[in-house]
Amino acid sequence: xxxxxxxxxGRTFIMPAEIQSFLSSIGVEYQRWTSVHPIPADAxxxxxxxAYAPELEAHKQKNNFVGYSFVELHGGxxxxxxxxxxxxxxxxxKGLESDLILSGCLNCYVHPAGQPVVSIExxxxxxxxxxxxxxxxxxxxxxxxxxxxxxxxxxxxDQKFYxxxxxxxxYESVYVSPAAFAVAAGRH
Numbered sequence: 482x483x484x485x486x487x488x489x490x491g492r493t494f495i496m497p498a499e500i501q502s503f504l505s506s507i508g509v510e511y512q513r514w515t516s517v518h519p520i521p522a523d524a525x526x527x528x529x530x531x532a533y534a535p536e537l538e539a540h541k542q543k544n545n546f547v548g549y550s551f552v553e554l555h556g557g558x559x560x561x562x563x564x565x566x567x568x569x570x571x572x573x574x575k576g577l578e579s580d581l582i583l584s585g586c587l588n589c590y591v592h593p594a595g596q597p598v599v600s601i602e603x604x605x606x607x608x609x610x611x612x613x614x615x616x617x618x619x620x621x622x623x624x625x626x627x628x629x630x631x632x633x634x635x636x637x638x639d640q641k642f643y644x645x646x647x648x649x650x651x652y653e654s655v656y657v658s659p660a661a662f663a664v665a666a667g668r669h
Contacts, residue, residue: 483511483607489597504601507593508612514581515606522584522605522628526551529583530630537581537630544577544610546632555585555626571618571649576638579610585627588654592616598652616644620654 485494485503494500497513504511520532530537530551537549554564571592580587582603589601593615603609611617621627633639 482513482604483609484602486600486602487597504591504599504609507591507596507599508615509591509601510579510608510610510612511601512608513606514608526553529628533581533630540579540608541632544579544632545635546577546579547635548633549630550633552580552629552631553626554621556623558626565621565623568619568621569649571616571644571646572641573614573616573644574611574634574638575640575642576613576634577610577632578634579608579632581608581630582606583628583630585625586622587627587629588620588622590618590620590649590652592618592648598648600652613638618649622654 482495482497483500485500486492487494487503492503494503497511501511514533514536518532520529524532530549540546541549554561558564571590582605584605587603589603589609590598591601591611592598601609
């Protein structure tokens with residue numbers, strides 16, 4: 482379950498209904514997903530996509546995506562450092578961006594225009610959708626990495642624009658979720 486920190490309000494949200502309501506107010510959709518057929522986090526990509534197929538197809542149709550793909554980022558992934566550095570740069574998209582976290586953890590920072598930054602720590606089962614034009618960036622928990630399903634937007638909406646604001650340098654990801662501690666305890 483996600484942890485949302487809104488320092489400007491002196492609040493941390495941990496209850497799904499509160500998270501959904503708060504994030505909706507800043508242009509971000511949040512949902513909790515569980516597979517109808519439970520599947521191990523380290524299962525092959527094809528097996529995971531098959532297990533989530535009905536939910537994936539419904540989300541794809543509802544949001545006019547052209548497809549979805551399996552993404553895996555961890556220390557052993559070729560180009561990992563470059564991918565993480567790109568992810569850490571504040572940007573926005575012309576269309577909706579939507580990701581389902583399958584394993585590991587991801588910190589997402591949302592910076593709505595004219596508002597303070599909000600951090601969202603995402604765990605397995607969290608689906609996040611950034612609204613069109615919402616400025617954001619992310620960071621992968623390097624010890625755990627992340628496996629996710631990314632929804633593919635239509636080509637005309639699949640543009641990324643960097644803000645070059647430099648604000649992301651003021652934020653350091655600190656993970657407090659069980660997913661971040663699973664590696665230290667020998668569980669993945």
